[in-house]
Amino acid sequence: MIKAGIIGSTGYAGSELVRLLQGHKEAEITWYGSRSYIDKKYSEVYQNMFQIVDDVCMDDNMEALAEQVDVIFTATPQGFCASMLNEKMLEKVKIVDLSADFRIKDVATYEEWYKIEHKSPQFIEEAVYGLCEINREKVKKARLVANPGCYTTCSILTVYPLVKEGIIDPNTIIIDAKSGTSGAGRGAKVDNLFCEVNENMKAYGVATHRHTPEIEEQLGYAAGEEIKINFTPHLVPMNRGILATAYAGLKKDVSYEDVKAAYDKYYAGEKFVRVLDKDIYPQTKWVEGSNYVDINFKIDARTNRIIMMGALDNLVKGAAGQAVQNMNLLFGFEEWEGLDLVPMFP
Numbered sequence: 001m002i003k004a005g006i007i008g009s010t011g012y013a014g015s016e017l018v019r020l021l022q023g024h025k026e027a028e029i030t031w032y033g034s035r036s037y038i039d040k041k042y043s044e045v046y047q048n049m050f051q052i053v054d055d056v057c058m059d060d061n062m063e064a065l066a067e068q069v070d071v072i073f074t075a076t077p078q079g080f081c082a083s084m085l086n087e088k089m090l091e092k093v094k095i096v097d098l099s100a101d102f103r104i105k106d107v108a109t110y111e112e113w114y115k116i117e118h119k120s121p122q123f124i125e126e127a128v129y130g131l132c133e134i135n136r137e138k139v140k141k142a143r144l145v146a147n148p149g150c151y152t153t154c155s156i157l158t159v160y161p162l163v164k165e166g167i168i169d170p171n172t173i174i175i176d177a178k179s180g181t182s183g184a185g186r187g188a189k190v191d192n193l194f195c196e197v198n199e200n201m202k203a204y205g206v207a208t209h210r211h212t213p214e215i216e217e218q219l220g221y222a223a224g225e226e227i228k229i230n231f232t233p234h235l236v237p238m239n240r241g242i243l244a245t246a247y248a249g250l251k252k253d254v255s256y257e258d259v260k261a262a263y264d265k266y267y268a269g270e271k272f273v274r275v276l277d278k279d280i281y282p283q284t285k286w287v288e289g290s291n292y293v294d295i296n297f298k299i300d301a302r303t304n305r306i307i308m309m310g311a312l313d314n315l316v317k318g319a320a321g322q323a324v325q326n327m328n329l330l331f332g333f334e335e336w337e338g339l340d341l342v343p344m345f346p
């Protein structure tokens, strides 16, 4: 049994880690980190954990935590992990950072899109981008895993095989994505109040959203060249879930079977990626509460474009579930340990 510490356990991504790790046979949480609830019982912060979690919240002292656990999850705001990390910590403990601090290889790009100074650029190179289906072998050997973003996991997995196989022109990709409000975290913000979100839909971060360079970087590796995409996120009145609809120009004359074969080449053996049957399109409800990403596509011969769709639960495959999947790879556990979750419906 390994010991896990969660910094930011009282946020939405952290609390989902707490939920998932309750069912993990090989890991136990020994540190419930918090900034605002130190010394308070975790189950008083989240009453759904009443009589399940007895522990009290600890502080966010990552240095002390590194002495006591085998793995640290940082489910904290951008900049926190980078400001705490040092070599001594990395020699003692594996780190899975759920923030964006180590996702983008070019520090200038990170600083430009996040508007913060990177406090430990020396670790960016060695950090492994923890998109398990694509970087599995690298994750296994990592000390520091940069857990991908929620929109980015959904968008990249949806489009990746067709970029990799040269079926689409990557510079024509347009991604239109919708997210439930848990994606914005638990902190109080006017934009996320009930009356602002309920019965409403809005685009935000138009042409400026910080997930754009992350998607471009990863799809650029698949394309073998630098690419530029359009990415527009929308906030929709749901608790959880992301639906990404991506459009791109076709480079080849392809049939349904050709494209399906490209998806199967990369995902046929993947437990958590489900390429749906022909003409069945992903819905957030079909993945809610689970670590699945559902994907499908439709060729539009009239416009010579293809429409690709992906759905996931932002808190599971988009955050905590993928973080647990990464932990499983880091420690040689079954990749699906703690993640054999059947989607909820309705």
Ligand SMILES: NC(=O)C1=CN([C@@H]2O[C@H](COP(=O)(O)OP(=O)(O)OC[C@H]3O[C@@H](n4cnc5c(N)ncnc54)[C@H](OP(=O)(O)O)[C@@H]3O)[C@@H](O)[C@H]2O)C=CC1
Binding pocket: 007, 008, 009, 010, 011, 012, 013, 014, 033, 034, 035, 036, 037, 060, 074, 075, 076, 077, 078, 080, 098, 099, 100, 148, 149, 150, 182, 183, 184, 185, 186, 187, 314, 315, 318, 319
């Ligand atoms: N929500 C989502 O769907 C996803 C989130 N993420 C990433 O996960 C991370 C956490 O996001 P989320 O859970 O949504 O955010 P929340 O706002 O819900 O939670 C933030 C957590 O970090 C703690 N915290 C806040 N400020 C600080 C600080 N200055 N120092 C240390 N701890 C602090 C909070 O502690 P306390 O509550 O005790 O004050 C809380 O536990 C972010 O980097 C986010 O980008 C990634 C993918 C998806």
Ligand SMILES: CC(=O)N[C@@H](CCC(=O)OP(=O)(O)O)C(=O)O
Binding pocket: 098, 099, 100, 148, 149, 150, 151, 179, 180, 181, 182, 183, 184, 185, 205, 211, 233, 235, 318
């Ligand atoms: C709805 C909403 O606000 N979503 C967040 C993205 C989710 C998230 O936490 O971003 P990371 O995956 O990069 O950590 C946003 O747009 O900033």
